[in-house]
Amino acid sequence: MRIVQIIDSLEAGGAERMAVNYANALSKKIEFSGLIVSRKEGLLFNQIAKNVSYLFLKKKKTIDFQAVSRLRKYLKNNKVDVIHAHSSSFFIAVLVKLTLPKIKIIWHDHYGISQDLSSRKNLGLKLGSLSFTGIISVNSALKDWAKSYLWCSNLVYFPNFVVDSSVSAEKQSLHGFAGKRIVCVANLRPQKNHELLIDVANSIKDKFPDWTFHLFGKDFEDSYSDKLKKKIDDLKLQKTVFFYGTTDNVGSALEQCQIAVLPSLSEGLPLAILEYGIFKLPVVATNVGEISKIITSEKEGLIVESDNLNEFVAALEKLIVDQKMRDEVAVALHNNVQLNFSETTIIKEYLLWLKSLTTFAI
Known part of the structure; x- marks a missing residue:
């Protein structure tokens, strides 16, 4: 299986870190794992594993045909099967699928304001969901919302996961008293x-x-x-x-x-x-x-x-x-x-779920 993650930036946010976590974890499990950043690089660039293929699209506007073209070329050259699009990056994934109809899109919903979803409306996302093979929600409320609002029947809840981060030799300097x-x-x-x-x-x-x-x-x-x-x-x-x-x-x-x-x-x-x-x-x-x-x-x-x-x-x-x-x-x-909530547990479930949606061997 050949999978790429797409995220808008590499700023240190939750969705961004999960895109990096998935790319790094999958690089140890599948034939090809890539990470594509559409708009802005950032602090998390240093956390990308060496065996993850990386592309920065330099997207400048909402509909950027040059960025779409760069993405299409990368996907074709690397024979990518699945685009795993995080948050608002679903839009460029849908645009590129218009020219590569066989490619599959998994959308990952990281929406953080999930206490009241009744007012959450996004017509572009709703239309885009017609192109999704599956949707991952980071909590059960988001899964229920996707079921009621979006046009995709393959829904799953996967919690976020963390990896055992190695601590840099350079110690973070903190104020205050040690132990308190x-x-x-x-x-x-x-x-x-x-x-x-x-x-x-x-x-x-x-x-x-x-x-x-x-x-x-x-x-x-x-x-x-x-x-x-x-x-x-x-x-x-x-x-x-x-x-x-x-x-x-x-x-x-x-x-x-x-x-x-x-x-x-x-x-x-x-x-x-x-x-x-x-x-x-x-x-x-x-x-x-x-x-x-x-x-x-x-x-x-x-x-x-x-x-x-x-x-x-x-x-x-x-x-x-x-x-x-x-x-x-x-x-x-x-x-x-x-x-x-470990990498091993979630990635195993993720790959089994993808296999159930596709004809790919793992």
Whole structure:
């Protein structure tokens, strides 16, 4: 089987990282694995495995015939069977299929605002779904939405997966005191609700002044980012909450932290929680998306209601004061992630599903 992943960029987002994860994992399992980036390269370029074929399309506009032509040539030259299109990259996949009708498109839905899908409308995607051989959803709500809204009958839910990342020899430099650090990995978007986390930090600092918060994720330098920074200034949290932006070595930061958090208002199945598990960190997270399918009980982490300051603070204080609990929770989450959200488990199911849709041998 010869499969390529298509993604719009290589910025450090969830969909982008899954495109790289799939390309890298498949390169060890199938005849040909490729990764195509349509619009913008980025930090994740350094994580592409050496045996993955790579193409940057340099797409400049919505309908870019030169980019479509480059894509068509690449697909023909490499005898590609399946395009695995992530998020909005389905559009260029559909355009190229008009000239290569035998090629199959799998669309991967990573939509992160899955708390209320009733207002999610996309006519282009609906029409494009007529060309899809199958659809992968990252949570069950998205699968139900695809069943009711799109014109493709081959639907499957596959959770995201993580790989055991090797930590760079270059150590990430962190502020604060060793042994008293709390980390959050989430791009600075409103649905990630960093505002709640800042309020939590403000509540925690008087009782536990040595504990600090370390926030990793892309800063879009927009009004939301400005609002967060102003809030930190107003609450005088400059020595409690630290922003680091994006990094290709977040594993080094996770190794230096004792607790991990995710305060989101909405999620799909967040890679951040899976990474926390891989690095054996105890977690406090909000009860949104598929988080409760990763943290299935209090033995594996603490889940609180979305945007509830008092619950979040209480859960975090539990972990701060009880190292034994932290250690037990971290190990249980690690074991669950390794068992149910590993590369080996998901790729095996993925290839079996593809085989059921196609005539290709694996």
